[in-house]
Amino acid sequence: MSNIQAVLFDLDGTLIDSEYFYFSNWQPILEEHFDLLISFEDWIDYFAGHTLVHNVQLLKEKWGIDTSEDFMWKETRANYAKSDMRTIRLMPYAKEILTELQQRGIRIGLVTSSYQTTVETVLGHHGLLNYFEFFVTREKVNNPKPDPEPYLLGLSLLNLAAKQVIAIEDTSTGVAAAKGAGLHCFAVSKHVSERAKLGDADKLFFDLEEVIREV
Structure with missing residues (x-):
């Protein structure tokens, strides 16, 4: 892409x-x-x-x-x-995909229903905060996922067209939010029950290593 x-x-x-x-x-x-x-x-x-x-x-x-x-x-x-x-671990290939995108000059943002303190604690512990241009967290929106508001805010911060941006999610709630904002959305999950609910994603992957090869 x-x-x-x-x-x-x-x-x-x-x-x-x-x-x-x-x-x-x-x-x-x-x-x-x-x-x-x-x-x-x-x-x-x-x-x-x-x-x-x-x-x-x-x-x-x-x-x-x-x-x-x-x-x-x-x-x-x-x-x-x-x-x-x-103590929360990174998902497999999380640091690798962030590093790859950064090296390619692709901008990176975070859009989450978690709070800023969680982001700072976990990503800070793993030394990943500096990969991100911005963080859209729960306290920054009125309507969280599955409402598209968090992703629309992310788009406005990027000042890019939706067709220039990919969202990466792992739940149907997140996919609905991304698609509602007009984004192309990749879903990543190894859970059988969750994968069955991710049919609205544009592509479905088992892990982030597969995504690295696709972006």
Whole structure:
């Protein structure tokens, strides 16, 4: 794709292997306070890639759990702090694809539903912050993914046409946001259940090494 001038990356599950970290910190809260036991597969199927607002609503609609965003925010952040987000690993080939794009002069941005503190903690720990021109994080938009607003903000910061930009995502939520902003979107996931939901992506890959060869 020789006309591509920039790539906008998702964070969780795309560049960092964070979904098990989130699952392992949510599950004890759900079990202790609501007697709900979910599997990692449940996490991937229902929670991964979604906002706190969505996940709190899901708990009510699917399991009849009446909790609040404030309660879950405080409980999960306390667990995240004890677990240390710096232990979250990079996804395979994350640094390699960022280095390759940088060497080719392709601009790089991050568009995530995570907060700036998470970005700074995890990517900072891995020494990757300087690869990015900007970070579109949860607190910078009114309407998070699957709304296209985060990607539209990313496009405005790039000052490029949508056809000059690729988004790289790992969930149907992210793909919907990218496509809603008019972007070409690559999806990357090894999870069978998630891959089945990524049909709207322009191309589907198992890992970032495959993407390096395509961009």
